[in-house]
Amino acid sequence: MAKANMNPRRNPMPAQDPAARARNFFEVATGYTEEMATDEALRCLGCKNMPCVSGCPVNIRISDFIAKVKEGDFEAAYQIISQTSSLPAVCGRVCPQETQCESKCVRGIKGESVGIGRLERFVADWHNAHSDAVPVTAPKNGKRVAVVGSGPSGLTCAGDLAKLGYSVSVFEALHTAGGVLVYGIPEFRLPKDIVKKEVDNLKAMGVEIVTNVIIGKTLTVDELFDMGFMAVFIGSGAGLPNFMGIPGESYKGVYSANEFLTRSNLMKAYREDSDTPVMKGGRVAVVGGGNVAMDAARTALRLGAEKVYVIYRRSMEELPARREEVEHAMEEGIDFRLLNNPVEILGYENPDDRRDPRNGFVTGIKCVKMELGEPDERGRRRPKEIEGSEFVLDVDTVIMSIGTSPNPLIKSTTAGLDVNARGGIIVEENGATTKEGVFAGGDAVTGAATVISAMGAGKVAAKAIDEYLSNK
Numbered sequence: 327m328a329k330a331n332m333n334p335r336r337n338p339m340p341a342q343d344p345a346a347r348a349r350n351f352f353e354v355a356t357g358y359t360e361e362m363a364t365d366e367a368l369r370c371l372g373c374k375n376m377p378c379v380s381g382c383p384v385n386i387r388i389s390d391f392i393a394k395v396k397e398g399d400f401e402a403a404y405q406i407i408s409q410t411s412s413l414p415a416v417c418g419r420v421c422p423q424e425t426q427c428e429s430k431c432v433r434g435i436k437g438e439s440v441g442i443g444r445l446e447r448f449v450a451d452w453h454n455a456h457s458d459a460v461p462v463t464a465p466k467n468g469k470r471v472a473v474v475g476s477g478p479s480g481l482t483c484a485g486d487l488a489k490l491g492y493s494v495s496v497f498e499a500l501h502t503a504g505g506v507l508v509y510g511i512p513e514f515r516l517p518k519d520i521v522k523k524e525v526d527n528l529k530a531m532g533v534e535i536v537t538n539v540i541i542g543k544t545l546t547v548d549e550l551f552d553m554g555f556m557a558v559f560i561g562s563g564a565g566l567p568n569f570m571g572i573p574g575e576s577y578k579g580v581y582s583a584n585e586f587l588t589r590s591n592l593m594k595a596y597r598e599d600s601d602t603p604v605m606k607g608g609r610v611a612v613v614g615g616g617n618v619a620m621d622a623a624r625t626a627l628r629l630g631a632e633k634v635y636v637i638y639r640r641s642m643e644e645l646p647a648r649r650e651e652v653e654h655a656m657e658e659g660i661d662f663r664l665l666n667n668p669v670e671i672l673g674y675e676n677p678d679d680r681r682d683p684r685n686g687f688v689t690g691i692k693c694v695k696m697e698l699g700e701p702d703e704r705g706r707r708r709p710k711e712i713e714g715s716e717f718v719l720d721v722d723t724v725i726m727s728i729g730t731s732p733n734p735l736i737k738s739t740t741a742g743l744d745v746n747a748r749g750g751i752i753v754e755e756n757g758a759t760t761k762e763g764v765f766a767g768g769d770a771v772t773g774a775a776t777v778i779s780a781m782g783a784g785k786v787a788a789k790a791i792d793e794y795l796s797n798k
Contacts, residue, residue: 330368331368331562333369335355336441340356344515344658351513351596355419360398361414366440366444367445369395370421371432373432377430381428383781384482387406387410389403392523395449401457411781415520416520418447420511421778463488466491467491468493470494470556471493471557472494472555474497474541474558476503477780478768479770479783481503481525481528481784482780482781482783482784483788486784492791494532497536497539510618525757542739543735543739551763558763564769567583567584568726579605579723580671580723581723583612583726583727591625604629604790610725612636619636625652626782634660639696642662644706665709667709670735671724694712695712729773736751741761742760744759744760758790
């Protein structure tokens with residue numbers, strides 16, 4: 327085996343030039359070559375106690391798969407990852423490894439941690455490019471399970487149960503499977519062909535994907551049991567957008583980030599032949615500082631915006647988005663207006679119909695400057711308004727990206743299913759809800775969180791469902 331690589335810095339990720347990528351929807355990061363992946367793998371010390379694994383919500387055997395990359399056996403590396411992760415090509419792209427597995431890496435003490443996420447992405451992409459193997463299907467055990475939602479928690483739960491021999495049907499409200507992976511994350515961060523490949527793998531394992539079915543409206547959870555399903559997993563996500571409640575939010579030109587990204591990502595509004603209406607051009611303000619805000623801002627730029635602002639009421643230190651996404655946004659020319667908070671959206675009435683303010687059009691966003699005060703109960707410094715600091719940004723479009731909540735539809739149509747004050751489904755540690763035979767996980771429980779944490783919840787629930795039905 328080649329000599330260990332003791333370079334304190336990781337191999338940089340190749341990427342498109344910022345000026346070019348800011349106007350196209352091709353993937354920003356282009357991925358490691360075989361030589362780069364092997365060289366990066368040689369930076370791993372192969373720690374016996376594998377501290378990196380403790381930071382992974384799905385407990386991938388990180389040192390083991392990297393050892394195979396060192397040897398150049400990329401397929402073996404993939405097989406190790408796939409033992410615990412159903413979506414390696416996805417996780418390698420969108421998971422916040424820097425705060426999870428990579429934050430535990432010993433190499434990070436005196437330099438940069440091993441690029442675990444970059445290696446996971448490389449291995450998954452190598453497998454998808456070189457292998458035509460069909461997933462092995464387990465003998466059916468005669469028991470049926472329904473999964474509500476085809477996002478990361480639902481797909482993971484379905485895959486784990488299929489491996490155990492269950493007949494699994496996944497019910498998706500939209501016309502394409504993938505949940506937030508297809509409607510929320512832009513093509514330039516996560517190509518949709520990759521998501522389709524992962525869904526096709528589940529289909530090859532015998533998982534049934536049923537689209538255009540809204541559980542709580544088309545069918546209820548109780549009706550799923552009447553149809554012969556013995557357990558139900560709810561992984562319906564958190565798709566209900568939050569707004570600030572400030573004047574002017576009803577004007578035309580004000581979007582939730584969910585709507586804006588869905589029109590672009592799922593309904594392909596960026597294509598010239600698309601008939602999906604969406605903002606193209608003009609000046610755009612995105613309110614919020616999370617990953618979704620970065621996605622919305624960078625998508626607006628690619629749709630032809632002349633200027634894009636990100637308005638966030640705290641400082642860069644508190645900005646919750648991944649550093650990599652923030653850096654990419656800055657390279658592309660996004661203007662960050664930190665320590666600012668919107669108080670009103672300005673607009674004018676449509677002269678053709680003055681009776682309804684929703685027929686007005688955005689002309690600007692009024693903000694106030696903020697300063698940080700004492701920490702709150704979570705340790706974050708509270709932003710305080712600076713008196714007399716109002717100013718106006720001239721914009722045509724405002725995109726609200728201040729979080730989402732679980733949709734109340736399933737709760738309102740399912741007796742015995744308890745939720746908390748935020749609308750999240752109440753579960754035990756194993757994902758069991760207050761209704762017998764019903765389990766839940768992911769954003770439907772926690773509110774908006776990460777892809778990998780949702781996958782972890784799906785794995786936990788799959789194990790609990792198997793134990794529940796084995797004893798039933």
